[in-house]
Amino acid sequence: MTIQFYQQLIQVLNQGAAVVATVTRVRGSVPREQGAKMIICEDGRTFNTIGGGAGEAKVIQQAKEVLKTGEKQWVEIDLSGAPERETQGVCGGLMQVLLERWSGEKAIALAEKILAHLQIGQSIVLITSFEDQIPYILTSEYPIPSSDQIFIETLQPPPTLLIVGAGHVGEQLAKIADFIGFKIVIQDSRLEFTHAERFPPNSIIYNQSIFKVLEQLKGYNNLYIALVTRGYQYDIEALKCILNFKFSYQYIGMIGSKKRIKMVYKNLEKSGISSQQLEEIHAPIGLEIGALTPEEIAISIGAELIQVYRKSKSYVNNVQDTE
Structure with a gap:
């Protein structure tokens, strides 16, 4: 769950850059829920899953480009099985996955701050925007930006x-x-x-x-x-x-x-x-x-x-x- 994910992310970031892949939108039958995450490392290692199979393979492949350029990407995974579409599976639905590179001291500090909130039982709202290098925690000082390309995510402490x-x-x-x-x-x-x-x-x-x-x-x-x-x-x-x-x-x-x-x-x-x-x-x-x-x-x-x-x-x- 969420705490284990950010503990793992901190370990990875202390070794180098990584891509965080987050399921931001789902429609129909899909293998993972909105908010599911995985980590793709520079050396090819991965942690967690956004569903496996050909769809996840596509995400890992695109993550290599994000690691090089640092530019965020949206990846569409087609699980509909429709013959006229590029298909990564036949579950029946569609998934949208956001890829973003995390690296450096600011990213480590953010992951540590997220982890600290979760470990004391506090929920937080994380804002990811194409206009910002890394996500940030929603506060009165940092409100929701007026952008049409953002992902608003509530991170919950474990039960x-x-x-x-x-x-x-x-x-x-x-x-x-x-x-x-x-x-x-x-x-x-x-x-x-x-x-x-x-x-x-x-x-x-x-x-x-x-x-x-x-x-x-x-x-x-x-x-x-x-x-x-x-x-x-x-x-x-x-x-x-x-x-x-x-x-x-x-x-x-x-x-x-x-x-x-x-x-x-x-x-x-x-x-x-x-x-x-x-x-x-x-x-x-x-x-x-x-x-x-x-x-x-x-x-x-x-x-x-x-x-x-x-x-x-x-x-x-x-x-x-x-x-």
Whole structure:
């Protein structure tokens, strides 16, 4: 996701110039969404993807020219399969990709500034114009230019996954969720299960009560919660706190058999939790793929997280007409 992209871009720029390719417009069926990015280096290495195949090959070829000239380019990728058009695929749609060379101290400083905002959970608006050498962050000092060839892009910080329970499933889920781009937060009172080396780098680990953890997370706008505790009594404790806490979250899921889930729900209803609140819970957690091992269960949960994330994600990116 976005943080990993800019971390990689900073590493590349410290070695030399690179082209950033960004999908700025899509129509019909295409392999990547608006805002998808990849990096093309001077030595031919690439990072990330804007869809692969012949269309991406065309972008890489054009990037070589951009690296030489420094002049931005729009690349049209035709995936319609229409016989009368130059075609790079048969997905059915069209993609427009912006190519721009990033190089030097100013580009590194911009990438570092973008990364700093994202790492503290702040969204930013990035303006790319053919009239400027490199993009810039939208502020009152630097407003949107009056140009008909600009790309306005909102960069969002990654979603956060709170994993309640640091056992075998929690450990594997942290790895899977980190791999697909989530910021990881772990809550478990057991010190013997919360050693930092069990979890991905930069994971935030709490041994405090769930209430104290939620107090730390109440400012997060893109929060996901997975309950993978060691027993139903811990589910009840956590859910009573979560469902009565005044904050927003995108997803909440709970591990367990149908019997365990029924026991938890019955207890929660007695404590005053409404049936409407219970309907928000994904239980049993994860997509049904027949998962049995901690690793398989983690993958099923990760798949459900992706499903919910992609359904709820609304792209506020916009590109002005360049034709």
